[in-house]
Amino acid sequence: MEQSKKILSFLCSFSECLFFGGLTYGWVALVFVLKDRGFFSDECDEDTTVAPLLNESDDSCGSVANSTEVSCSGQDGKLQVVFMVAAFTINGTAFIIGPIYDKYGTRLVRIVFSVFLALAFILLALSDPEKPNILFPATMFLSSGGIMILLSNIQVGNLFGRWRSTIVTAFSGAFDSSAFVMLLVKIGYDGGVSMQTSFIILAVATLGFNLNTWIFLPVKHIPWPLPSDWGKPTKVDEETKENPPEQEEMKVYGESEKVNGSHVDKTDDKNSSQSQLHDLLEREYPNLRTCFISPMYLLLLLWLSVIQLRHWFFLGTFNPWINGMSCDKSEVSKYTSAFASVQFCGILFAPLCGLILDRNRKKKTSTGRDASERTFLDDLEDSILAFVVTIIITLLFCVMIIVPILEVQYVTFVLQVLSRAFLYGLAAAFIATA
Numbered sequence: 406m407e408q409s410k411k412i413l414s415f416l417c418s419f420s421e422c423l424f425f426g427g428l429t430y431g432w433v434a435l436v437f438v439l440k441d442r443g444f445f446s447d448e449c450d451e452d453t454t455v456a457p458l459l460n461e462s463d464d465s466c467g468s469v470a471n472s473t474e475v476s477c478s479g480q481d482g483k484l485q486v487v488f489m490v491a492a493f494t495i496n497g498t499a500f501i502i503g504p505i506y507d508k509y510g511t512r513l514v515r516i517v518f519s520v521f522l523a524l525a526f527i528l529l530a531l532s533d534p535e536k537p538n539i540l541f542p543a544t545m546f547l548s549s550g551g552i553m554i555l556l557s558n559i560q561v562g563n564l565f566g567r568w569r570s571t572i573v574t575a576f577s578g579a580f581d582s583s584a585f586v587m588l589l590v591k592i593g594y595d596g597g598v599s600m601q602t603s604f605i606i607l608a609v610a611t612l613g614f615n616l617n618t619w620i621f622l623p624v625k626h627i628p629w630p631l632p633s634d635w636g637k638p639t640k641v642d643e644e645t646k647e648n649p650p651e652q653e654e655m656k657v658y659g660e661s662e663k664v665n666g667s668h669v670d671k672t673d674d675k676n677s678s679q680s681q682l683h684d685l686l687e688r689e690y691p692n693l694r695t696c697f698i699s700p701m702y703l704l705l706l707l708w709l710s711v712i713q714l715r716h717w718f719f720l721g722t723f724n725p726w727i728n729g730m731s732c733d734k735s736e737v738s739k740y741t742s743a744f745a746s747v748q749f750c751g752i753l754f755a756p757l758c759g760l761i762l763d764r765n766r767k768k769k770t771s772t773g774r775d776a777s778e779r780t781f782l783d784d785l786e787d788s789i790l791a792f793v794v795t796i797i798i799t800l801l802f803c804v805m806i807i808v809p810i811l812e813v814q815y816v817t818f819v820l821q822v823l824s825r826a827f828l829y830g831l832a833a834a835f836i837a838t839a
Contacts, residue, residue: 411564414621415572418558419579421614423752425522425607426554426580428547429491430825431587433723434745436484437738438594440724443534448479481725483537488721491544496713498549502556510625514557515618519611521550526608530601555580557622559833563629571759574830578755581748581826588745595738708792709832712799716825719806730811740814747818754826761791762834788835795827 439445506514528543555576562572590603696702719726727740764787802820805813 410621414564414617415561417617417621418561419576421554421617422558422576422579423583424586425583425611426551427583428551428586429488429495429544430581430720430748431584431590431745432488432491432720433741433748434584434587434591436488436724437741438591438600439484439540440480441594442600444532444537444540445480445483446477446534448483449477484724485721487540487544489717490541491548492717492721494545494548495552498552499556502553506556511557511560511622512618512624514553515614515622518550518553518557519614519618521546521553522614523608523611525550526604526611530604530608551580551583555833560627560629561622563627567763569629570762570834571756573834574755574759574762575752577830577833578752578826581751581755581822581829584745584748584751588742588748591742591745705832705835709828712795712824712828715799715803716821716828719821727814730809730814736811740811743815744818747815747822750819751822751826754823755830758791758795758827758830759834761794762788762831785835788831791827791831795824795831798827799824 502514525543525546528539528546532539532543558576559573562569562576565572586607590600593603594600723744724737724741727737731737731740798820802817802824805817805820808814808817
């Protein structure tokens with residue numbers, strides 16, 4: 406029974422990330438609907454709205470008379486600002502929610518993001534071309550709630566021992582793939598289902614968060630390394646009825662976990678090794694400030710920021726960029742749907758990164774120690790290959806995007822999603838390990 410609860414917790418957390426986590430990444434599909442409905446169309450000058458995207462000499466578009474797609478830089482600019490605000494909200498929320506999550510735990514964070522996402526969907530349902538500025542708070546709530554889903558669910562990976570990194574990257578991949586939900590909104594819109602109806606359905610669906618919040622996940626946190634007695638059911642007698650919240654959390658999970666795939670016997674040698682490692686961390690990082698200024702943190706932050714900025718720029722400018730390569734609205738819709746469909750593959754790509762990270766969990770360490778004696782330092786060492794692969798994929802993406810051939814961009818779409826899946830999956834697993 407307890408084992409089944411652990412599996413159900415994983416399935417619920419995975420579903421939350423897949424259907425509600427990274428909806429901001431679906432901007433490419435959503436912006437097509439917003440432009441078709443005329444959001445921020447008042448930003449277009451009447452004299453410029455009929456201007457073609459490319460000049461008359463461009464063979465890919467033909468003459469002005471044959472062009473079926475128009476350019477409105479004012480409208481594009483406003484919509485890009487909406488996306489930019491949403492993108493920065495994700496990073497800002499992650500920075501702010503960290504201390505809150507550490508102090509108050511899982512349940513409070515989950516209640517907050519449930520409210521945020523419900524508000525986001527309601528505001529999106531209420532938005533219309535006469536009230537386009539509603540998009541700003543709506544996308545901010547959408548971004549904040551989404552990143553909180555991922556941050557609160559990453560800890561579930563701690564329940565799966567040596568598969569921890571694979572589980573964490575699977576969550577990250579599901580978070581990345583949730584962009585397909587906006588594709589469903591676009592497909593529904595093309596089929597006659599209003600945008601309001603789609604978002605009202607999503608708002609009602611947020612009630613499903615209560616299952617994981619109140620039944621499967623703990624009030625505070627799931628620790629790592631997972632103690633061997635974590636989750637062992639205890640009989641509470643009259644003298645110990647008032648258990649602390651942490652003790653109640655342990656009852657949610659059944660049998661004791663195995664760390665790194667094998668049961669941990671608390672021998673004196675093991676305790677001594679863990680104690681030495683703990684002393685080392687206390688000396689190197691005595692407070693939060695030393696963590697922020699450590700070379701490891703700063704380099705990871707720089708690496709993540711640069712690549713993430715490239716991806717954000719691609720998503721924010723996708724519609725004007727693809728319009729610049731084709732003046733046919735139906736073709737623009739086709740490539741928009743194609744990219745949104747490829748984004749769903751993040752759920753398949755991200756676990757590949759996890760497998761790279763977990764490849765040595767059963768092997769001896771580089772210093773000759775047994776797998777049962779692995780520490781987080783060994784896990785960090787194993788992440789080097791994943792970093793190299795991520796950088797190579799990102800470089801290939803940056804090269805392909807400058808090729809001025811529309812059909813080649815299918816390869817660009819795959820590389821972008823692959824790079825993003827590795828980026829966020831690796832970052833999440835690395836931070837969870839470090």
